[in-house]
Amino acid sequence: MKSRYLRLYVYMKAIIDFIIVEKQSFQRAALLKLKSATQLPEIAGGQFANVRVDGCDKAYLRRPISIHDVDYHNNTIDLLIQEKHEGTKKLCALPVGAKLNVVLPLGNGFTMPEKDDNILLVGGGIGIAPLLYFAKTIRKDARPCVSTGVHFLLGGRTQDDLMLLDRFRNEGDVFITTNDGSMGEKGFVTEHSLWNTKKINKIYACGPMPMMKAVAKVAREKGIWCEVSLENQMACGIGACLCCVENTKEGNLCVCKEGPVFNIERLLW
Amino acid sequence: MKSRYLRLYVYMKAIIDFIIVEKQSFQRAALLKLKSATQLPEIAGGQFANVRVDGCDKAYLRRPISIHDVDYHNNTIDLLIQEKHEGTKKLCALPVGAKLNVVLPLGNGFTMPEKDDNILLVGGGIGIAPLLYFAKTIRKDARPCVSTGVHFLLGGRTQDDLMLLDRFRNEGDVFITTNDGSMGEKGFVTEHSLWNTKKINKIYACGPMPMMKAVAKVAREKGIWCEVSLENQMACGIGACLCCVENTKEGNLCVCKEGPVFNIERLLW
Amino acid sequence: MVKTEIKLKGLTLKNPVMTASGTFGYGEEYADFVDLSELGGIIVKGTTLHHREGNPYPRMAETPMGMLNCVGLQNKGVDYFIETIYPRIRHYDTNVIVNVSGSNIDDYVAAAAKIDALDDVPAIELNVSCPNVKQGGMAFGVTCSGIEQVTKAVREVYHKHLMVKLSPNVTNIAEIALAAEAAGADSVSLINTLLGMAIDAETRKPVLSMVTGGLSGACVKPVALRMVWQVSKAVKIPVIGLGGISSATDAIEFLLAGASAIQIGTANFIDPAISGKVAKGIVEYCEKHGVEDVNELVGGLIL
Amino acid sequence: MVKTEIKLKGLTLKNPVMTASGTFGYGEEYADFVDLSELGGIIVKGTTLHHREGNPYPRMAETPMGMLNCVGLQNKGVDYFIETIYPRIRHYDTNVIVNVSGSNIDDYVAAAAKIDALDDVPAIELNVSCPNVKQGGMAFGVTCSGIEQVTKAVREVYHKHLMVKLSPNVTNIAEIALAAEAAGADSVSLINTLLGMAIDAETRKPVLSMVTGGLSGACVKPVALRMVWQVSKAVKIPVIGLGGISSATDAIEFLLAGASAIQIGTANFIDPAISGKVAKGIVEYCEKHGVEDVNELVGGLIL
C-alpha cells in the first residue's frame, strides 16, 4: 500500500526540456528516446506527455503522446509517435540531438491489477504505445506480478503497424491480429482465437475508437472488467480548458484529467 | 551593348528550392552557399533574394537578403546573413542539407560603371554583402574592367563585423574602418583617409541608414555621383503590395521594384 | 474533367480563384510565377478618382501568421489607370476586375462611371471597407445606411457586375450584406482586413505610421470563414470569400461555407505561385472526391 | 526594486499579470508550474447561477497561431463553487476573481450577489461577451443598451470591484466600453474571443459541435491591442488588456497601449509556466529601461 500513497504524492507535473538521444524510424512512425537533465517525476502506466512542436506553424498547441517507456535510472522516456498530420510529422522528423519541451506526467493511468487477475492488454495501431510501460509497471510493482503473467493482444491493419514486438515479448506473451493477415491471425483484435481459449477477467485497451468500442462490446458481453484509454482532442492537457470532454454517465468529464483511462462502466458507449 | 539587352531579357524571376551545400558561421552571422537543381536566372549585382523561413512561427513573411555571390556554372548563390531577430537567427542556424525556398532575382541592381570611372564601393556592417557580387560583375562585364580597378571601403563597429575580407581582396583593393579601431583606420567610413587621397567619381554604398546618409552627404559635398541600396521593410518583394515605399522626389517609390538601389539625387535625404 | 466554371451575373469565371486587390499589383508582377490565364480573375489594386500618395512609411508590420498594412490606397488615379495600365492588361486571358475606392460618394461614382466604359473590365469591386484612409473607406462599410448610399449611387452609373467588398469590423456583417444586396450589388466579397495595431516595446512607438492598420493573412481565416458562412445564409446574391486563404484546402472550406468564388491575398506574398496552385488543387480535390462540378461544393457544408 | 503594484478601485494587484477566465481552471491545475503568489490575480472559470453541462464535444479546433473553442461555460454553478471550490482556493496569496456569466439579467444578478458575500473574492469579471452560448452571453455585450442593463443590474447588488469583459465582435468597442463605464463598471477587460469557424474539407462538416466558436491565441493580438488602445482613449476607468499575450514583450505592448493590467489566456496551454515568466519579464524590462514603477508604462505609447 505504501507505493500507492507514494504515487499520489509524486505525480507532480513538470515541464522538462528533453534532448532526443536515440531514434528509430518506422514506415510512418518513430520511436524517440528523450533524456532529461533533471530527475524524472514518477510516472504511471497509461499517463501521457504533452509535447510542444517547435518550428511548425501548423502546430500551435502541444501534442498529447502516451508514455511508452521510462528509465528512471537514466532519466529517459520513450515516445512512440505515428505520423498523422503536420505536428506528428514534424516530431517524427526530429533528429537525435534536438530539444523537445514536454509537460508530464498527465492524466490518470490504468488501474493496477490484483495478484490473481488474468489480464489482457489490447492495443490497436499506435494504441500499443502506453501498454508497454504499463506492463512494466505491473511487473515491477511492489506486490508480486499478476500470477498468470501479462498477455498482449496487438492489432494492426498490416504487419507494418506492429512495431517493436520484441519489446512487448520481453514483458509478456504477445498475440497478434492483422486485417490483411500479413502477421498473426487475420481479422480484428476482437476476432482473435484467444478470446475463446484464455481466461480473462481484466482488459486494458488502447487504440482507434472502433476497435475500443468493439473491445468494450466483447467485455460487456462476457462481463469482463475493462478500461480503455481515450484520445479526445486536447488544448491544455491539464484539466483547465474543458475542451477534451467525454460525455459520460457522470456528465462531461475531461479526458486529460479524469482520463485518458476510463472504466467502460463510466462511458456512454 | 548586346549584354545589356540580354540582361533585360533574362531578369526573369523564379521561385527556386535551393539546398544549402556549404556553410560558414561567424560571430552573429552565417555565409550560406545554396545550390539549385535548375539553371539560375541571370542576376545583376545589387539585386536581392526573398527567402522563406520555414519552421519559424515568428517569420510569416519572406526575408529579403542581398545576393552576395553567384556561380552560374554550379548553379549556386551565396547569401551572407546577419542574425537580427527570429527570422535571420533561424536562417543562420540552418544546417548544410537544409532546403531553402527563394524568390530571385529581385529589384534593380547597381548601375554598371563606365570604363574611365574611379569607383568606390562602400559597405557598412552586413551591407558589405551585395558589394562582392557587384564587383565581380564589373570585372566580368563584356567591356573591359574600369581602368583603375575596384576599391572597397568597408566599415564595422569592430573587427568581428568584417567578414570574408579575402573574398573582397580577390576583387579589388580593400580599405577598412572600425569604430573601435580594432582593424583598419579608427572611425566611420566617411572619416577614412582615402577620401582625401583617392580620386573618386562614383560611389556605390550599402549599409545602415546613418552610414548611407553620411556617405550621401560626403558625395553631395564633393559632387560625386552616388548610388545607395536601401533596406525598407518588405512584404511581397516584387512591387505588388506597396509596403516598402521610400518617399522620393518622384513620390513614394517601391524599394523592392524601383530599388533597392537609388541614385541619391532621387532621394529626399 | 471537373467543371470549374462559375457563372455570376454578367461575369463568368473559368474557375473560382481570383486574386485580392492590393496583393497582386496589376497581375504583371506575378506573370513570372503564375500563368494568369489559369485564374478566374485578377482584382487590381484599389483605384481612386484622383492620384493618391498613400500613407507614409512604415506601412507594414509582421504579426503571428499575418501582417498589418496601412498602405492607404496609393495609386495614380483612375485616368492614369485607363490610359497607362489598362492597355497593358486588358488582353489578359482572365477577368480583370478593378477595385474602386473613394473618400466621398461623388468620387466613387465618378471613378466607377469611367471604368464602366472599359470594354475589357467586366466588373468592379467596391471597396467600402478600407481601414487605412481617414475619410470614407471603412466608414461607408460599417453602417447599413453608408453601404446602401454608396452602392445605390454607384449602381446608377455602373452597368456591369458590381461586387461590394465588406468590412469585417462590424457587429453584424449579415445585416451589412443585406443592405448592399438591397441597394443593387450583384455580389458581395468579404472580408477586407481586420483593424489591428502593433507596438514596438523597445521604442514605445506604434510600428505603423498610421498607428493602426489592416490585419490579413492566415491568422484571420477563422473569422473570415465564419463571416462568409453568416453572410451566405443571409443573402441571395453570390458571396466571394477571402481572408487568409493559403491553400486549396482553405479555398474548399470557403466554398463549403457558401462562397461561390474566392480570392487570395496575403498568401501571394509568401508564395507568389500560390494562386495557380490553388486553382489546380481545387480540381484535384474534386477528382479525389468525385465532385464533377465545383458549383456542387458551394454551400455544401454538412450540418 | 521596480514597483509593480497596480491599484484599481478596491482591488490591488501585486503586479499587472492575471490569468484569463476559462484558461487557468481554478489555479490549482497550474500550481505545479507557477507560483500562484507571483501573479497579480487569477480569474477563475466562467461561473453561472445554475450548473451547465456546456456544449457537446468537439469543442476545439486549432487554427494558425490560435484556437477556436466552444466550451460553452461548463461549470457546476455558483453554489457548488462557493461550497466546494472557494474553500480550496480562497487562501491563495493572490486575488481570486470570479468570472460571472448568465443567460438573463436575473441570473447574472443572483450569481453576482452570492459572490458578493465571499470575503476573499475582491472582484468579479462580468462576462457579457461569451460567443458560445445561445441565450445571453455575447448578446448583452454587442449593444450599448445590453451592456448598460446588465452592468447596472449587477452594480446594484455587487459592492466590490466590478470588471466588465467586452466582446471584440462589435463595430465600435469604445462606445460599448463607455456604456459599461456609465452603468457603473469599475474597469473593463478586453478582449473576449473573436467569433470564428473551422471546417473539415474532408468530411465537409464544421469542426466544432456548435459550428462557430471563439478565436483566441497569438493570432488575435493585433486586434486586441488596437481595441485596448481605442478603449483606453475613450474611458476614464482602468482597462485590463488581453488577447494573444504570450510573452513579457506582448504584455508591455498592452500596457503601453493603455492597459493598467493584463491577462494571459491561451498562452497558458502552450507554456503552463508562462504567467510567472511574464510577471518576471515585465520587471526585467523595467530594469533594463530604467522604469521604476510599472504604472509609468500604462498608456505610455509615444505617438
Ligand SMILES: Cc1cc2nc3c(=O)[nH]c(=O)nc-3n(C[C@H](O)[C@H](O)[C@H](O)COP(=O)(O)OP(=O)(O)OC[C@H]3O[C@@H](n4cnc5c(N)ncnc54)[C@H](O)[C@@H]3O)c2cc1C
Ligand atoms: C492521451 C493521448 C495519448 C496519445 N498517445 C499517442 C501516442 O503515443 N502516439 C501517437 O502517435 N499518437 C498519440 N496520440 C494521438 C496524437 O496526439 C495525435 O495523433 C496528434 O495530436 C496529431 O497531431 P497532428 O499535428 O499530426 O495532426 P492534426 O490532425 O493536424 O492535429 C490537429 C489537432 O487535432 C488534435 N488531434 C489530432 N488527432 C488527434 C488524436 N488522434 N487524438 C487527440 N488529438 C488529436 C491535435 O492535437 C491538434 O490539436 C495520443 C492522443 C491522446 C489524447
Ligand SMILES: Cc1cc2nc3c(=O)[nH]c(=O)nc-3n(C[C@H](O)[C@H](O)[C@H](O)COP(=O)(O)OP(=O)(O)OC[C@H]3O[C@@H](n4cnc5c(N)ncnc54)[C@H](O)[C@@H]3O)c2cc1C
Ligand atoms: C534589399 C534588402 C537586402 C538585404 N540584404 C541583407 C543581407 O544580405 N544580409 C542580411 O543579413 N540582411 C539583409 N537585409 C536585412 C534583412 O532583410 C533583415 O535583417 C531581416 O529581414 C530581419 O529579419 P528578422 O526576422 O531577423 O528580424 P525581425 O525584426 O523580426 O523582422 C520583422 C520584420 O521586419 C523586417 N525587417 C527587419 N529588419 C529589416 C531590415 N533591416 N531591412 C528590411 N526589413 C527588415 C523583416 O523582413 C520582417 O518583415 C536586407 C534587406 C533588404 C530590404
Ligand SMILES: Cc1cc2nc3c(=O)[nH]c(=O)nc-3n(C[C@H](O)[C@H](O)[C@H](O)COP(=O)(O)O)c2cc1C
Ligand atoms: C498590402 C495590402 C494592400 C491591400 N490593398 C487593398 C486595396 O487596395 N483594396 C481592397 O479592397 N483591399 C485591399 N487589401 C485587402 C485584401 O484585398 C484582402 O481583403 C485582405 O488582405 C484579406 O485577405 P488575405 O488574408 O487573403 O490577404 C489589401 C491587403 C494588403 C495585405
Ligand SMILES: Cc1cc2nc3c(=O)[nH]c(=O)nc-3n(C[C@H](O)[C@H](O)[C@H](O)COP(=O)(O)O)c2cc1C
Ligand atoms: C478554452 C477557453 C475557455 C474560455 N472560457 C471563458 C470563460 O469561461 N469566460 C470568459 O470570460 N472568457 C473565457 N475565455 C476567453 C478568455 O478568457 C480570453 O478572453 C480569450 O481567450 C482571449 O485571450 P487569449 O488570446 O490570451 O486566450 C475562454 C477562452 C478559451 C480559449
Ligand code: FES
Ligand atoms: S485538454 Fe484542457 S481540460 Fe482537457
Ligand code: FES
Ligand atoms: S515589398 Fe511589396 S511592393 Fe515592395
